[in-house]
Every structure is written in C-alpha cells, then in structure tokens.
Amino acid sequence: MHVEAGRDGNTVEVDAAGLSSRELNLRLRELVTAGATHIKLLNVAGQRYIGSDLDRPVTLEIFGTPGNDLGSFMDGPSIIVHANAQDGCGNTMNGGTIVVHGLAGDITGLSARGGKVFIRDDVGYRAGIHMKQYQERCPVLVIGGTAQDFLGEYMAGGILVVLGLTLGSGHRHRANFVGTGMHGGVIYLRGSVESQQLGKEVGVAELDDQDKALLQGIISEFCGHFCMDPRDMVAGPFIKLYPRYLRPYGPLYAPTHRGAQGQVPRWKVPG
Amino acid sequence: MTSTRQAPATTQAEAHVQAPAYSYPMPSYLKPRFRVEIEDRRCIRCQCCVEQCSFGALFFDQRRNEVGTVEQNCVACHRCVVFCPTQAISVLRHPVEYRENAHWRPEVIEDITRQAETGGVLLTGMGSDKGWTCYWDKLCLNASQVTNPSIDPLREPMELRTYLGSKPDRVELDPKSGGLRTRLAPQVMVETPILFSAMSYGAVSINVHEALARAAAMTGTLFNTGEGGLHPKLYSYGKNTIVQVASGRFGVHPEYLDVASIIEIKIGQGAKPGIGGHLPGEKVSDDVAFTRMIPSGTDALSPAPQHDIYSIEDLSQLIHALKEATNYTKPVSVKIAAVHNSAAIASGIARAGADIIALDGIRGSTGAAPKIIRDNLGIPIEMAIASADERLRKEGIRQRVSLIAAGGFRNSADVIKAIALGADAVYIGTAALIALGCTECQACYTGRCAWGLTTTDEKLTKRQNPDIAAQRLANLLEGWSHEMKEMLGAMGINALESLRGNRLHLRSVGLTQQEADVLGVLQAGA
Numbered sequence: 001m002h003v004e005a006g007r008d009g010n011t012v013e014v015d016a017a018g019l020s021s022r023e024l025n026l027r028l029r030e031l032v033t034a035g036a037t038h039i040k041l042l043n044v045a046g047q048r049y050i051g052s053d054l055d056r057p058v059t060l061e062i063f064g065t066p067g068n069d070l071g072s073f074m075d076g077p078s079i080i081v082h083a084n085a086q087d088g089c090g091n092t093m094n095g096g097t098i099v100v101h102g103l104a105g106d107i108t109g110l111s112a113r114g115g116k117v118f119i120r121d122d123v124g125y126r127a128g129i130h131m132k133q134y135q136e137r138c139p140v141l142v143i144g145g146t147a148q149d150f151l152g153e154y155m156a157g158g159i160l161v162v163l164g165l166t167l168g169s170g171h172r173h174r175a176n177f178v179g180t181g182m183h184g185g186v187i188y189l190r191g192s193v194e195s196q197q198l199g200k201e202v203g204v205a206e207l208d209d210q211d212k213a214l215l216q217g218i219i220s221e222f223c224g225h226f227c228m229d230p231r232d233m234v235a236g237p238f239i240k241l242y243p244r245y246l247r248p249y250g251p252l253y254a255p256t257h258r259g260a261q262g263q264v265p266r267w268k269v270p271g
Numbered sequence: 272m273t274s275t276r277q278a279p280a281t282t283q284a285e286a287h288v289q290a291p292a293y294s295y296p297m298p299s300y301l302k303p304r305f306r307v308e309i310e311d312r313r314c315i316r317c318q319c320c321v322e323q324c325s326f327g328a329l330f331f332d333q334r335r336n337e338v339g340t341v342e343q344n345c346v347a348c349h350r351c352v353v354f355c356p357t358q359a360i361s362v363l364r365h366p367v368e369y370r371e372n373a374h375w376r377p378e379v380i381e382d383i384t385r386q387a388e389t390g391g392v393l394l395t396g397m398g399s400d401k402g403w404t405c406y407w408d409k410l411c412l413n414a415s416q417v418t419n420p421s422i423d424p425l426r427e428p429m430e431l432r433t434y435l436g437s438k439p440d441r442v443e444l445d446p447k448s449g450g451l452r453t454r455l456a457p458q459v460m461v462e463t464p465i466l467f468s469a470m471s472y473g474a475v476s477i478n479v480h481e482a483l484a485r486a487a488a489m490t491g492t493l494f495n496t497g498e499g500g501l502h503p504k505l506y507s508y509g510k511n512t513i514v515q516v517a518s519g520r521f522g523v524h525p526e527y528l529d530v531a532s533i534i535e536i537k538i539g540q541g542a543k544p545g546i547g548g549h550l551p552g553e554k555v556s557d558d559v560a561f562t563r564m565i566p567s568g569t570d571a572l573s574p575a576p577q578h579d580i581y582s583i584e585d586l587s588q589l590i591h592a593l594k595e596a597t598n599y600t601k602p603v604s605v606k607i608a609a610v611h612n613s614a615a616i617a618s619g620i621a622r623a624g625a626d627i628i629a630l631d632g633i634r635g636s637t638g639a640a641p642k643i644i645r646d647n648l649g650i651p652i653e654m655a656i657a658s659a660d661e662r663l664r665k666e667g668i669r670q671r672v673s674l675i676a677a678g679g680f681r682n683s684a685d686v687i688k689a690i691a692l693g694a695d696a697v698y699i700g701t702a703a704l705i706a707l708g709c710t711e712c713q714a715c716y717t718g719r720c721a722w723g724l725t726t727t728d729e730k731l732t733k734r735q736n737p738d739i740a741a742q743r744l745a746n747l748l749e750g751w752s753h754e755m756k757e758m759l760g761a762m763g764i765n766a767l768e769s770l771r772g773n774r775l776h777l778r779s780v781g782l783t784q785q786e787a788d789v790l791g792v793l794q795a796g797a
Binding site: 021022025029048049052053055068069072073075087088091092094107110111113126129130132133134137150153154156157181183184246247248249250251252253254255 | 385386388389390391392393394516518519520521523524525528549551552560561563564565566568569570572574578579588591592593595596597598599641
C-alpha cells in the first residue's frame with residue numbers, strides 16, 4: 001500500500017516508488033475524486049502525465065523527478081516540483097499552475113492555451129512553441145534562466161518571459177530562431193539577443209508602461225514562488241519581442257484568381 | 272484588406288496584418304478556362320445567376336439589359352447552371368486552344384504563367400486530378416456460382432457492423448461463468464464501415480460540420496472534426512465524433528477530448544503529406560476563432576510536424592498522454608499519409624500503443640494545399656493499405672489496431688475492395704461534399720465556395736441547410752451500405768467481418784506481377 005493516511009482532512013501523501021505512470025495517475029484520480037485538495041507525491045521517479053486528467057483545483061507537491069508531459073492537457077490543478085522537470089512540461093495545458101524549482105526540458109509549454117508555468121532555471125529547445133490565446137485565456141510561461149533554440153516558434157498568443165538569471169555577467173542568450181513564424185503573443189526578454197538570433201517575423205521594441213505593469217505583476221508572482229527579490233529583475237534591461245505580422249505567410253502563396261478577391265475588372269463594370 | 276480586425280492586445284500597435292508581398296503590377300497573360308454562355312432567348316433577366324455566383328464571374332449589365340460575364344473568374348462550379356430557372360446557362364471549356372503538345376499541357380503553361388506573375392506557391396483544393404493509376408478499377412470481386420450459394424440480403428440478415436479499436440492477442444474465458452476474463456480495450460461500434468473524413472470547421476462551413484454530425488448520428492457512424500476544434504453546439508453528437516489533435520492543437524481542451532468517441536492524432540494527410548496547414552486569416556471568422564480559440568483574422572498556422580513528436584517513442588508518449596487525459600476510456604487513432612515506408616511506420620504506430628491507424632492515400636483531398644505537394648507526394652491508398660495489412664499480419668500484431676483507409680473512395684465497390692485488401696473501415700470526404708453539391712472545381716482554398724461548403728462566409732454558409740444536407744449524406748451512406756450488402760451476398764458472405772483481408776475475393780486485371788504482388792491478389796483467371 002503506497003498511500004499513507006492524511007495528516008489533516010484533505011492532505012494526502014503518496015509514495016510513488018515502484019508505481020508505473022498509469023498506476024500513479026489512477027491513484028491521483030481516485031484521491032482527487034475522494035476530495036483530496038493537497039497531495040504530496042514522494043519518491044517520484046520519471047512517472048509521466050502527472051496532473052493530466054485532474055480537472056479540479058488540487059495542489060500536487062512533487063518530491064523527486066517527474067517524467068515527461070507533466071501537466072499535459074491539464075485544466076486546473078497547481079503543481080509544485082521540488083526538482084527538475086523533464087520534456088513536455090505543460091504541453092497543451094488549458095489551465096492551472098506549474099512551478100518548477102529547477103530546470104525543465106524541451107517543449108516546455110508547447111501549445112499551451114491557458115494557465116501559468118514558472119521554471120526557476122533554464123529550459124531546453126522549442127519552449128513555448130505555438131502558445132496561443134483566446135479572450136481571457138492567455139498562457140504565461142516564465143523562464144528564470146535562459147532557453148535553447150526555437151523559443152516561441154509559431155507563437156500565436158500568450159506571454160513568454162525569459163529572465164536570464166542563470167546567465168553570467170557579460171553572457172547573452174544563445175537561442176537561435178527565436179519567434180520564427182510568430183504571429184501572436186509577446187516575449188519579454190531580459191538581456192540582449194543579436195538580430196540574427198530572431199526569426200524574420202519578429203519585431204523588437206522597448207517596453208511601454210502597459211508592458212511594464214504587466215511584467216511587474218508576472219515577476220512578482222515568479223519571485224513569490226521562489227522567494228526572490230523582484231526589485232533585482234524589474235529593473236531589466238528588458239526588450240519586447242512582438243510579431244510584426246498577424247499573417248506572416250500570406251504572401252507565400254500566389255494570389256488566388258481575381259474572382260476570389262471579389263473584384264470585377266474595371267473595364268467590365270457597366271455604366 | 273483586413274484592417275478592421277484587431278491585433279491581440281499584447282502585440283505591438285504597429286503590427287501589420289500581412290507581411291508585404293513583393294510584386295510589381297503587370298498585365299496578366301492568363302486566358303479564361305471556361306466560357307459561360309447565356310442563351311438570350313431563354314434568359315428572363317431574373318439575375319439569379321449573378322446573385323449565386325460567388326466568384327465574380329457574372330454581373331448584370333444595366334445598359335445592355337443582359338448578364339455580362341468575367342470568364343477568367345469562372346471556376347465551373349455550376350451553381351448558376353443549377354439555379355437558372357430557365358436552364359439558359361451553359362458552362363463550356365473555353366474554346367481557345369493551344370497547339371497540341373503532350374508534354375506542355377495547357378495546365379502546365381497556365382501554372383508557369385501564374386507563377387511568373389506572382390512568384391508564389393500555387394494553391395489548390397480537393398484531391399489530385401492527375402490520374403494516378405486507380406487500382407480499384409483493376410480489381411474484380413468474386414461472386415458465388417453453383418458450388419456455394421449466394422445470399423439474398425433482402426431475405427437474410429447481413430452484417431456491416433464494425434468495431435473499431437484494439438483487439439486482444441488472445442481471449443480467456445472464465446470457465447465457471449463462461450464470461451470473458453480478458454479485459455478488452457475500448458471499442459467503438461459503427462453500423463457501416465464508412466466514416467466521414469476529417470474536415471475542419473474553418474475548412475468547411477459550420478452547416479457542413481453540423482450536417483456531417485447529424486448524418487453520422489442518423490446512420491450510426493462517425494464524423495471527424497479535423498483539427499479545427501468542435502463547436503459547442505455539436506457536443507451533443509459526441510458519440511458520433513472523432514476529434515483530431517494535430518500540430519496546431521486548435522480547440523484541444525479537456526472537454527473536447529472528453530466529449531468524443533475516438534481521439535485521432537493527425538500526423539499527415541494524403542493531399543499534403545509532411546506539411547502543415549495555413550488556414551488563411553480571411554477564413555478565421557469570429558465563430559471559427561471561438562472554436563479554434565485563436566484571435567479572429569489571424570492565420571491559423573499548423574506547424575509541419577507536431578513538435579512533441581519527433582519519433583515513434585514520442586508518438587507513444589502523446590498517445591498515452593491522451594489516454595491518460597481521458598482515463599483510458601476511448602480508442603486513440605493515428606492518421607498518417609500513405610508514403611513509401613508507411614507499412615513499417617504503421618508497425619511502429621501499432622507498437623506505440625495506437626488503437627486505430629488511418630492511412631490517407633495520394634488521391635486524398637484537402638481544403639487548401641500547395642498544388643505541387645498534392646499532386647506529387649505520397650502513394651496510392653490501395654498499395655499502402657495492402658502493404659500495411661500484410662506487414663502487421665506478418666508481425667503478428669494486426670489485431671492490435673483497426674485500419675482505416677482514406678483517399679478518393681468513390682463508391683461502395685471501392686469501399687468493399689479496400690476491406691477485402693485489409694481495411695477495417697474507410698473515410699470518405701470528397702464523396703460527402705459531392706453529395707452536398709460540390710462539383711470538384713478545386714477552388715476551396717479561396718473560401719468563396721458557391722455551394723456553401725468550403726467557406727466561412729456567413730451568407731454563403733446559409734446555402735447549406737443542415738436538415739437537407741444531413742439527409743443527403745445519410746441517403747448516400749444508406750445507398751452505399753445497401754450495395755455493399757448486395758455485393759457481400761453475391762460473394763456468399765453474410766458478415767463484412769468475413770471479407771476483411773480476404774484477398775482471395777479479389778482478382779486483378781491488367782496489373783504487372785509486381786503490382787499484383789504488392790496488392791497480394793491473383794490474376795483474374797488464375
């Protein structure tokens with residue numbers, strides 16, 4: 001039996017040692033259905049998809065290293081990881097919060113459409129690809145350190161913040177192809193990048209007051225999770241990366257025949 | 272041109288709608304393809320045709336009191352022909368003839384001309400029109416004569432019912448109760464092995480989506496949402512729905528996954544293997560934006576690969592992520608385009624944990640694809656389904672997956688031959704659209720479909736009445752199902768299950784030995 005009795009009404013500890021991903025997630029599903037609101041997962045070692053099918057407000061505290069697709073398709077729970085996360089953290093996430101006290105692997109926040117992901121240190125390749133937003137649903141991905149290539153590629157919405165805290169002084173972000181194909185959303189990057197590191201579809205701007213207010217709130221929340229001082233970071237220097245075009249690939253295609261644009265050639269219009 | 276659309280709040284105020292096109296205004300050398308002839312004696316000047324033409328090929332000339340034509344805009348959709356109350360209109364091939372040339376055909380000349388004038392990638396719609404060998408036309412079905420009686424489906428029951436999902440390697444029975452001890456993977460039952468292929472809301476209109484859903488419910492089969500999400504008003508048809516998860520992940524959220532019967536991971540599509548999709552901003556109306564959960568007016572870009580799938584192991588991970596997200600309650604399908612190694616890939620997909628594999632051949636259709644991709648990439652579905660079935664059988668894992676074939680199924684004979692080759696079911700897309708008025712004019716990508724099929728324009732959408740459209744689709748499936756029962760009866764078979772992968776019921780005519788070997792069929796007379 002891997003479950004210990006809860007110390008208080010709704011807090012439960014689960015020893016994940018030796019459990020397969022499916023067994024662990026089944027256990028979590030049962031506990032959440034039974035009304036647990038705070039679950040401590042001990043000895044987690046690579047189990048995947050934690051939090052995927054728990055569409056209720058529950059806090060999962062993970063001790064050990066969770067496997068790939070942590071919180072994929074998740075809608076609601078809060079996950080705190082006291083270690084590194086692997087690939088696919090927050091994949092296609094819909095809502096909820098993931099806080100990682102360490103690194104995260106590739107495709108962090110891929111296609112997220114809501115919720116918040118806070119990574120204290122660095123992330124791997126392809127973070128934030130194709131994040132998207134719709135009305136009040138707007139995902140936020142905050143990377144405390146730096147990221148690898150293809151950061152925010154095809155980004156269609158949401159907010160991506162890179163704080164560069166793990167970069168030594170004088171070092172810059174090394175990611176290439178940042179924001180390639182970006183057609184929505186925004187990236188706030190602390191530190192600098194060379195123009196050749198950016199996709200052709202990306203514009204660079206200073207932060208305006210609205211940006212600064214938005215960023216201040218996000219940074220405060222990030223620092224709250226990791227007990228850091230926001231004053232060190234808010235000062236910047238930040239740049240804002242934004243999509244230059246909402247339809248970057250429109251001109252790739254031969255214009256459709258004239259009728260498709262609803263135009264009748266002038267010489268044919270009567271009168 | 273779309274300046275009224277709002278940029279998302281977080282983008283820079285000066286973000287432009289569209290990247291600049293590098294073009295120099297020049298006269299076009301393109302000639303019209305069609306001639307629209309309006310017989311003056313019959314025309315009553317009602318202007319119905321002008322109202323119906325959504326491509327700007329017709330206008331009413333007040334001064335001359337007659338309908339004028341802009342023939343280079345005509346796509347031969349026949350909307351005007353059908354709606355003219357006096358049958359005054361004919362759409363003919365334009366009489367301008369090129370000098371005969373087998374190599375430099377008119378289409379080739381026109382394509383080069385268009386690219387010289389635009390510098391762009393040529394888009395098209397629907398399936399390849401290039402006349403790839405159709406092996407269905409070279410396969411004959413068997414019939415019972417004397418030595419085994421044929422069956423009359425009007426007198427005896429015939430079963431087309433099909434269960435989609437992974438079957439166990441072996442079954443164990445409980446000796447006491449006689450019940451099944453083996454735990455079965457989730458199965459989805461369809462009354463006829465004909466499913467509606469993936470067509471996204473955005474590529475097709477909402478009324479078409481609704482008609483497909485209702486027709487699927489009426490005939491006990493399934494429709495596929497495509498990758499554009501599912502409008503909440505269609506959630507009630509969830510039992511008859513396959514929801515797609517593709518590289519854009521549009522409209523993918525827990526409720527979408529929960530409401531469906533089957534979840535399909537779309538890796539590729541027969542009309543455009545290996546490339547993503549760019550739904551142009553013009554088609555992203557407010558309602559499409561709501562369903563896909565992206566801002567209106569932006570391009571809905573689906574990346575070429577799914578960036579969390581770079582290998583069979585990654586695919587396995589997404590399959591299980593989706594199973595976890597739905598508590599292992601529904602089959603997960605993986606759709607790929609039929610390509611050179613699809614048999615080996617199918618084996619990998621089966622081993623990755625998929626319950627269903629959908630293969631889409633080179634004749635598969637699309638709402639929009641680069642023409643050069645549509646006409647050249649992939650292989651015919653007949654070869655792909657035969658080789659995948661064979662490979663899975665040889666490896667002893669055929670039972671682990673259901674195979675769905677797609678890509679240009681025209682009639683019930685094509686369907687039944689596919690099943691004899693080894694498919695469990697087929698997807699039909701083009702045939703369904705033709706049932707609703709499509710004439711294969713290939714202008715879907717313009718979003719101006721005069722039949723209200725491949726458009727998101729509100730006015731054009733109303734041309735499809737969901738009540739009538741659902742009935743037309745249901746009629747089509749009814750007709751094909753009856754014909755399939757007749758063919759089965761003629762073969763002396765009373766359940767489709769007995770025909771599945773039974774290639775002895777097929778004989779080839781006019782194929783090379785190698786082609787017949789790949790299909791695994793004998794020469795007629797042999």
